[in-house]
Amino acid sequence: MIDVLKYLILFFLVFCAVFVARTKDMLSAVIIFAAYSLMMAILWLLLAAPDIAITEAAIGAGVTTLLLVAAISKTRREE
Amino acid sequence: MEDVIVRYVSRFILPFVQLYGLYVVLHGHLSPGGGFSGGAVIGASMILYALSFNLAAGSKKLSHDVSSILESSGALIFAGMGLLSILLGGNFLANRAAGIPLGTPGNLFSSGSIAIITFGVGIKVASTMITLFYSLIEEEGHSHDHH
Numbered sequence: 001m002i003d004v005l006k007y008l009i010l011f012f013l014v015f016c017a018v019f020v021a022r023t024k025d026m027l028s029a030v031i032i033f034a035a036y037s038l039m040m041a042i043l044w045l046l047l048a049a050p051d052i053a054i055t056e057a058a059i060g061a062g063v064t065t066l067l068l069v070a071a072i073s074k075t076r077r078e079e
Numbered sequence: 080m081e082d083v084i085v086r087y088v089s090r091f092i093l094p095f096v097q098l099y100g101l102y103v104v105l106h107g108h109l110s111p112g113g114g115f116s117g118g119a120v121i122g123a124s125m126i127l128y129a130l131s132f133n134l135a136a137g138s139k140k141l142s143h144d145v146s147s148i149l150e151s152s153g154a155l156i157f158a159g160m161g162l163l164s165i166l167l168g169g170n171f172l173a174n175r176a177a178g179i180p181l182g183t184p185g186n187l188f189s190s191g192s193i194a195i196i197t198f199g200v201g202i203k204v205a206s207t208m209i210t211l212f213y214s215l216i217e218e219e220g221h222s223h224d225h226h
Binding site: 054055059074 | 115116117
């Protein structure tokens, strides 16, 4: 059961990574990247690294998204 | 951006987020996490406050200058504990070799200088996040109105 969840999350991560690179709209790319970070945090927890999971959830899904959105608001939204 | 739902929800969850961040920092030598993870959680909570209310309200709680000073003092705590070990006759950041009392393993007040170092790292990381956010979001002309 856990293995199935792991493979599902890994597939979702590859899917997200491809679409972050392919999306033309910067804001959408940042939101997809936040979803990537959230799934990565769950995966770290399943891989028995809870401290990295806490850091990934706070930095990857929280602060990075916020700083990237702030950067977009200072520049252009389209690529 | 003035939104009632965002403001009420963030006002509701902010104490829990900050308490969790403090827990992760203060139990850094006992449980998963430590200065970096807990500091990131505390910094993210302060950024959430400044975002959901406005920048002026966030600056009133913790201004740019104060967070810059906190950032430097976190690094000073780290370096100071390292130099204290040298003064007590060990290497830089030496713990038991320098004669710092370790306490009972598993207690909150144990592990000598590691707990204090973790606390300093937590302060440093949290205030770095806040300073980074302020530096990025503040206008050059220092106008505090939010778009």
